[in-house]
Amino acid sequence: MTKRIKLIANPVAGRGAREKIETARKYLSNAGFEVDLTITGARGEAEKAAALARSEGYERILAAGGDGTLNEVVNGLVPSSTPLGFLPLGTTNVLALELGIPFDVEKACHIFLHGEVRPVHIGGANGRRFILMASAGVDAEAVYRVSLILKRWTGKLAYVVSGLQAMTQGRQGLIRVVLDNGQEMEGHTVIVSNGKLYGGKFPIAPEADLEEDAFDICVFKNLGWRSLIKNLIRVIQGKDFSASDVIRLKTTSVIVRGDNIPVQIDGDYCGKLPMTIRSCPNELHLIMPVVKGGDTPASLKRQ
Numbered sequence: 001m002t003k004r005i006k007l008i009a010n011p012v013a014g015r016g017a018r019e020k021i022e023t024a025r026k027y028l029s030n031a032g033f034e035v036d037l038t039i040t041g042a043r044g045e046a047e048k049a050a051a052l053a054r055s056e057g058y059e060r061i062l063a064a065g066g067d068g069t070l071n072e073v074v075n076g077l078v079p080s081s082t083p084l085g086f087l088p089l090g091t092t093n094v095l096a097l098e099l100g101i102p103f104d105v106e107k108a109c110h111i112f113l114h115g116e117v118r119p120v121h122i123g124g125a126n127g128r129r130f131i132l133m134a135s136a137g138v139d140a141e142a143v144y145r146v147s148l149i150l151k152r153w154t155g156k157l158a159y160v161v162s163g164l165q166a167m168t169q170g171r172q173g174l175i176r177v178v179l180d181n182g183q184e185m186e187g188h189t190v191i192v193s194n195g196k197l198y199g200g201k202f203p204i205a206p207e208a209d210l211e212e213d214a215f216d217i218c219v220f221k222n223l224g225w226r227s228l229i230k231n232l233i234r235v236i237q238g239k240d241f242s243a244s245d246v247i248r249l250k251t252t253s254v255i256v257r258g259d260n261i262p263v264q265i266d267g268d269y270c271g272k273l274p275m276t277i278r279s280c281p282n283e284l285h286l287i288m289p290v291v292k293g294g295d296t297p298a299s300l301k302r303q
Contacts, residue, residue, distance in 0.1 A: 066090015
């Protein structure tokens with residue numbers, strides 16, 4: 001009996017996406033699988049396709065696109081034990097960088113078919129799920145302001161432009177963070193990390209682990225240019241944030257409050273505060289590269 005794979009693909013995620021999707025379809029078909037391909041045409045369609053696929057007996061599901069497409073598929077799929085793989089086609093593809101999934105289509109498809117399936121901890125934020133992170137403040141304001149047309153043509157440069165706009169024109173109200181133990185603190189931006197990387201290859205949460213039932217939280221106390229540049233340089237150098245500017249902690253749940261402040265999850269705008277975040281362990285099973293000796297992928301190990 002032929003095994004069935006569901007391929008959910010975004011044809012405008014990065015340059016040459018349609019050709020890459022067809023390459024993936026042919027690769028999987030030549031490997032002996034029946035490929036049920038859904039090409040998305042609008043926001044929300046990947047989530048609907050994943051929800052329909054959840055109970056249809058597919059061997060595996062492959063999300064082909066960027067982090068936004070992946071987030072939609074996750075929200076449609078969970079909770080489920082059906083293995084989910086990722087074919088990175090988008091602007092940033094943070095999960096691919098986190099797990100070590102190659103950007104070459106055939107190599108990524110090989111991992112999808114032969115990689116290791118592992119249950120992971122994901123987050124829930126106001127009824128939505130996220131794999132990598134949720135945040136509120138300046139970075140979420142930048143996501144809110146980003147031009148989709150500019151993003152399609154310039155990639156990450158669009159976020160630089162919107163980031164500068166957020167710093168100079170955006171709402172910079174105070175954010176209140178309440179931890180699961182009742183502890184409270186205030187700042188101007190909060191990033192709740194489930195993975196190590198942020199915005200690409202920037203390791204802002206080196207102790208975060210997709211397989212650990214806890215989040216790493218950064219509360220940024222200052223918004224000045226001097227603080228921003230200092231901490232950006234530290235991240236690029238592989239160092240931790242300045243302790244005088246950023247509060248670091250771990251928790252399994254958090255409430256974030258603020259007045260008319262944007263929220264983003266996994267790189268997509270997700271409304272305004274307040275936001276309640278909680279851990280959702282083992283709702284998702286990800287396909288990861290196999291490391292020699294059967295160990296956890298190196299990018300998931302604690303550093």
